[in-house]
Amino acid sequence: MSTVNYELVGDIGVIRLNNPPVNALSHGLREGIWGAIKNAQGDASKALILLCEGRTFIAGADITEFGKPPQAPALSEVISEIENSRKPVVAAIHGTALGGGFEVALACHYRCALSSAKVGLPEVKLGLLPGAGGTQRAPRLAGVAAALELITKGTPIPAAKAESMKLIDRVISDDLLKGALAFANELIERNAPTCRVRDITIDPASIPEGLFSDFRQKLEKRTHGQLAPQHIVTCVEAAVQLPFEEGLAKELDLFIECLLSSQSAALRHIFFAERSAKKIYGLPKDTPTREINSVAIIGAGTMGGGIAMNFANAGIPVKLVEINQNALDRGLAIIDKNYNISLKKGKLTEDQKTHCLSLIEGTTHYADLTKVDLVIEAVFENMALKQEIFAKLDKTCKPGAILATNTSYQDIDQIAAATSRPEDVIGLHFFSPANVMKLLEVVRGSKSADDVIATAMMLAKTIKKTPVLAGNGYGFIGNRMLVPYAREAQLCLIEGATPEQIDTVMQSWGMAMGPMAMGDLAGLDIGYKVRQNLADSEKGDPKTYCIADALVSMGRLGQKSGAGYYHYDPETRARSNDPQVLTVIETHAEEQGVERREISDTEILNRLTFALINEGAKILEDGIAQRPSDIDVVYVYGYGFPPHRGGPMHYADSIGLAKVYDAICAFRDQHGEHYWTPAPLLTQLAQEGKTFANWAHNQR
Ligand code: 3HC
Numbered sequence: 001m002s003t004v005n006y007e008l009v010g011d012i013g014v015i016r017l018n019n020p021p022v023n024a025l026s027h028g029l030r031e032g033i034w035g036a037i038k039n040a041q042g043d044a045s046k047a048l049i050l051l052c053e054g055r056t057f058i059a060g061a062d063i064t065e066f067g068k069p070p071q072a073p074a075l076s077e078v079i080s081e082i083e084n085s086r087k088p089v090v091a092a093i094h095g096t097a098l099g100g101g102f103e104v105a106l107a108c109h110y111r112c113a114l115s116s117a118k119v120g121l122p123e124v125k126l127g128l129l130p131g132a133g134g135t136q137r138a139p140r141l142a143g144v145a146a147a148l149e150l151i152t153k154g155t156p157i158p159a160a161k162a163e164s165m166k167l168i169d170r171v172i173s174d175d176l177l178k179g180a181l182a183f184a185n186e187l188i189e190r191n192a193p194t195c196r197v198r199d200i201t202i203d204p205a206s207i208p209e210g211l212f213s214d215f216r217q218k219l220e221k222r223t224h225g226q227l228a229p230q231h232i233v234t235c236v237e238a239a240v241q242l243p244f245e246e247g248l249a250k251e252l253d254l255f256i257e258c259l260l261s262s263q264s265a266a267l268r269h270i271f272f273a274e275r276s277a278k279k280i281y282g283l284p285k286d287t288p289t290r291e292i293n294s295v296a297i298i299g300a301g302t303m304g305g306g307i308a309m310n311f312a313n314a315g316i317p318v319k320l321v322e323i324n325q326n327a328l329d330r331g332l333a334i335i336d337k338n339y340n341i342s343l344k345k346g347k348l349t350e351d352q353k354t355h356c357l358s359l360i361e362g363t364t365h366y367a368d369l370t371k372v373d374l375v376i377e378a379v380f381e382n383m384a385l386k387q388e389i390f391a392k393l394d395k396t397c398k399p400g401a402i403l404a405t406n407t408s409y410q411d412i413d414q415i416a417a418a419t420s421r422p423e424d425v426i427g428l429h430f431f432s433p434a435n436v437m438k439l440l441e442v443v444r445g446s447k448s449a450d451d452v453i454a455t456a457m458m459l460a461k462t463i464k465k466t467p468v469l470a471g472n473g474y475g476f477i478g479n480r481m482l483v484p485y486a487r488e489a490q491l492c493l494i495e496g497a498t499p500e501q502i503d504t505v506m507q508s509w510g511m512a513m514g515p516m517a518m519g520d521l522a523g524l525d526i527g528y529k530v531r532q533n534l535a536d537s538e539k540g541d542p543k544t545y546c547i548a549d550a551l552v553s554m555g556r557l558g559q560k561s562g563a564g565y566y567h568y569d570p571e572t573r574a575r576s577n578d579p580q581v582l583t584v585i586e587t588h589a590e591e592q593g594v595e596r597r598e599i600s601d602t603e604i605l606n607r608l609t610f611a612l613i614n615e616g617a618k619i620l621e622d623g624i625a626q627r628p629s630d631i632d633v634v635y636v637y638g639y640g641f642p643p644h645r646g647g648p649m650h651y652a653d654s655i656g657l658a659k660v661y662d663a664i665c666a667f668r669d670q671h672g673e674h675y676w677t678p679a680p681l682l683t684q685l686a687q688e689g690k691t692f693a694n695w696a697h698n699q700r
């Protein structure tokens, strides 16, 4: 079947688009639509329908064409051709109409959609703005305030909501073609005009004073120096103040500026990185998977409860196992509380909450696990305990059940060795809060079976997580990189910085949270316990963690004890600087013979981010990550790394590996080899003038 087909059904010309997998507006499709609309002007049709084959309506511009020489017709020409059609054109939407795809629909004279469909302008997530009239047409239909929300958030909305916002004219419940034909016939019958959205004007006097400036301010707090969100506001403002063609010209100028920006390059990198992370070298796409219709979680603590919610949200029944009834009741109460928070935020209905809760069944008996398809262990981080549990699971669970651990650091093979079926054992490393964070590290043990790995990757999609495959090594990908990152934060602290300076530098650069605030949130006792369990030979220079250890010994465990690196208001949890912490820092600096000095913001930023990059390079050499972009996905989705900087490895490429390498050498000369040794892979790529993006796993 060719990309665009045309068929006359009665009085109606049906234009069918077929450009798998997602009907992106590549050159061929643009040409096809343009030609079909043009040809249809001269035939017997009285109205036209634009309909897509496959799993979705048009998902947007073809992102792979960005940066390549443009080929006519441009999307804007296709859109003009549709809008200027003398016969009414109806978009018939199923799946998702996104970005340029929704802009095509907005250029049609009418829009109908299946009730399951979603529409949206998600360009902002790629560091872009709608560049084919979306910022001019959406506010003309939906109003300025609604359009600002829709375009700056970029989240697709369901058809019914779009209908209530006047972005869709009719919602169709079952057969899309039948419904669209009926709709088009009605239009013909009532001699309906070709309603061009461009002809609607917005009265500037109807816009409340200060709407744009207020919106800009709020937006900046959420988007920290990102270009596209602010440009979107400028475009919507232009839709109010300028004639349509001038508004379009403004939109195009700003679209091009965004397209050429490093922010968009980073966000597009993450888009494709997330998708390639799902592909596993040596594991064919058609590797069989095991059916997962029921799950058990062992441990209803911080992680277990959140993990259980993921499965319940996906409609999969969960048995939640605890050590005793008290612990179980506490865990179930937290789950209940979390669902109530979602309910209050309008993220789910009362019925949905009841349904999810009905799918989570607590138990204190392992005997209840004989039939489950998957078990995820989330008990204390203790090898002996985990081995004991896996031995029990081995005896209890049916053959073929997948036995997974949520361990953060432990050796998967050692855990698997406690069973008679190591091929069924795998790491499923969720991130806290597990019901919110998108990342899932799938940790492959040396004996994990291919179908177990394939099932884990598939399962991630079911529970709406982004999976990344990691090898079995201390801290896998993310937590291993956190070690030198945290080390540098500690060293900056003792050498002269304050917690506030470090957090402000990292947060204003875009990290969701600075390292000190993150430590306070997670609990300073966690790292402390890990350090206590290290052998003396592994403990390293006492200067590194002496401040963190001192705070723990003072009972300052972080937010949960009301104080850590900061003081926390018991009512509001608002944080404030605490002079006592500065005294602790200064005392320990003196004890360790460290002369505190002024540390620049740039030094803090470089030491922390280059520590991540250097460890990332070692992780690639060791085969713990399949590809540099997988590391980027881990950091963006699991550790709050700013997506518009593309993850640590992309960030390294964007500033140049030679520059990173030179800086690391300078750190080594200043602080010593036990802290800084440039990774051989980084050294090699920097010397060859290459990037991580050029590097492929078979070069290992
Ligand atoms: N261009 C090129 N390729 C695209 C694409 C696009 N717009 N959207 C998806 N693809 C590719 C993916 O890379 C993937 O390729 P792969 O199989 O080789 O890895 C394949 O299509 C399938 O994509 P998903 O795995 O994401 O499939 P899902 O079914 O899970 O999701 C989707 C489908 C919701 C449409 C999702 O792909 C998506 O969100 N796509 C991007 C939508 C978007 O951002 N559109 C705006 C583009 S920018 C634009 O339109 C500018 C305009 O204003 C001028």
Ligand code: NAI
Binding pocket: 298, 299, 300, 301, 302, 303, 304, 321, 322, 323, 327, 331, 377, 378, 379, 380, 381, 382, 385, 389, 406, 407, 408, 409, 429, 430, 431, 432, 522
């Ligand atoms: P937690 O201490 O909050 O919860 C552990 C729970 O396991 C407790 O409720 C305890 O009663 C229960 N438990 C202990 N022994 C049990 C047994 N034999 N049978 C059934 N239940 C038992 O711990 P948390 O933080 O949830 O961590 C669990 C695991 O997840 C650890 O391996 C940890 O490393 C890992 N992890 C933790 C993250 C975090 O941020 N807290 C993030 C990612 C992984």
